[in-house]
Amino acid sequence: AQxxxxxxxxxxxxxxxxxxxxxxxxxxxxxxxxxxxxQPPSGELVFLIRRNSFDEQNEISGRYSxxxxxxxxxxxxxxxxxxxxxxxVYFCALSGVDNDMRFGAGTRLTVKP
Amino acid sequence: ETGVxxxxxxxxxxxxxxxxxxxxxxxxxxxVSWYQQALGQGPQFIFQYYREEENGRGNFPPRFSGLQFPxxxxxxxxxxxxxxxxxxxxxxxxxGLEPVNEQFFGPGTRLTVL
Numbered sequence: 001a002q003x004x005x006x007x008x009x010x011x012x013x014x015x016x017x018x019x020x021x022x023x024x025x026x027x028x029x030x031x032x033x034x035x036x037x038x039q040p041p042s043g044e045l046v047f048l049i050r051r052n053s054f055d056e057q058n059e060i061s062g063r064y065s066x067x068x069x070x071x072x073x074x075x076x077x078x079x080x081x082x083x084x085x086x087x088x089v090y091f092c093a094l095s096g097v098d099n100d101m102r103f104g105a106g107t108r109l110t111v112k113p
Numbered sequence: 114e115t116g117v118x119x120x121x122x123x124x125x126x127x128x129x130x131x132x133x134x135x136x137x138x139x140x141x142x143x144x145v146s147w148y149q150q151a152l153g154q155g156p157q158f159i160f161q162y163y164r165e166e167e168n169g170r171g172n173f174p175p176r177f178s179g180l181q182f183p184x185x186x187x188x189x190x191x192x193x194x195x196x197x198x199x200x201x202x203x204x205x206x207x208x209g210l211e212p213v214n215e216q217f218f219g220p221g222t223r224l225t226v227l
Contacts, residue, residue, distance in 0.1 A: 004155075037218075043201055044115070045156070045218035091155050100169055101146070101216070103155030 002027045004094050006104035013082055014112050021077045021107045023092030029053075034068065034075045035093040039106070045091070051075065082111045115139060117206050117219035125225045126194050134189040134222045138206030144168075145187040146216060147179060150201040162187055163210055191224075199226045 003026040013019045025034065036048040049059065051068050059066050063080045079086055089108045095101040116139035126132050138145050144163045148156035158171035162181035176192040185206070191198055201223050205216035 006155075042220060043203075043223075044220045045203065045205075047215055047217070050215065093155075098169060100158050100171060102158070103148075105153075105155050 002029070002032075002094050002096055002100070002102045004092050004102050004104035006090075006092055006107050008107045009105070010108045010110070012110045012112065015084060016081050017111075018078060018080050019082050019109065019111075021079075021090050021092075021109070023075045023077065023104060025073050025075065025092070025094045027094060027096055029096035032094060032096045035095070035101075036066065036075075036077050037091045037093060037103075039089045039091060041088075048077075048090075079109075082109075084111050084113055087111045115217035115219065117204065117217050119202075119204055119219040119222050121222060122220070123223045123225075125227065127227050128194055128196060130194050130226075131190065131192045132194060132224060134191075134202050134204075134224070135186065136189070136204035136206075136219055137186045138204075139217050142206035142208050142217070143185050144207045144210060144214075145181055145185065146205045146207070147187070147189050148203040148205070149173070149198075150203060150221070151197075152200070156203055159189065168210065194226045196226050199224060 005024045032053045034051045038046040065078045067076045089106045091106045092104045118137045146161040147159040150156040160170040165181045181187045201221045203221045205218045207214045207216045
């Protein structure tokens with residue numbers, strides 16, 4: 001069975017602090033995809049990144065970076081120099097060969113000015 | 114904005130009633146997936162439609178059913194509503210079936226069952 005665990009329910013930081021959101025997954029598939037989505041108060045899920053199981057390269061996109069480690073089944077997300085606009089709920093998700101995308105419970109990030 | 118639209122935005126129903134939610138997929142997308150997101154939780158996969166056929170279903174009872182039309186828009190129908198059906202219902206469209214294809218989410222329909 002596939003499972004995604006986001007152990008951090010809520011995180012609060014002050015603007016300009018760095019923050020890391022943790023994601024641990026379980027799957028028996030050898031081919032799978034990991035995702036991060038942002039959900040602002042409006043409710044619409046915003047795609048941030050997709051990573052397949054064969055690509056363990058870390059990725060950086062502006063202030064965002066992702067650390068994928070198969071050895072620990074983790075796909076962590078770091079925001080550098082956080083801003084108030086980063087406040088949202090962030091979801092990690094896993095999709096295997098059956099197209100059943102499993103989401104974690106989400107981490108609510110609050111960035112205070 | 115993703116180009117995926119959902120209607121209505123909000124809906125209030127009473128227990129036992131039936132409800133139909135609608136989703137228009139992004140242009141060029143032939144796959145629609147539906148998710149239920151209860152308050153404070155992550156979205157849960159209900160089912161997926163590809164070219165008008167159901168292609169995969171999550172752990173939801175048969176009273177949750179769907180349709181996909183020739184223009185690839187989709188409906189989610191829920192019969193015999195229960196209080197626990199209160200949630201945000203999200204649809205997502207994508208091109209094809211491969212998990213690698215990005216899903217574009219709509220803004221959701223918030224259903225309240227009283």
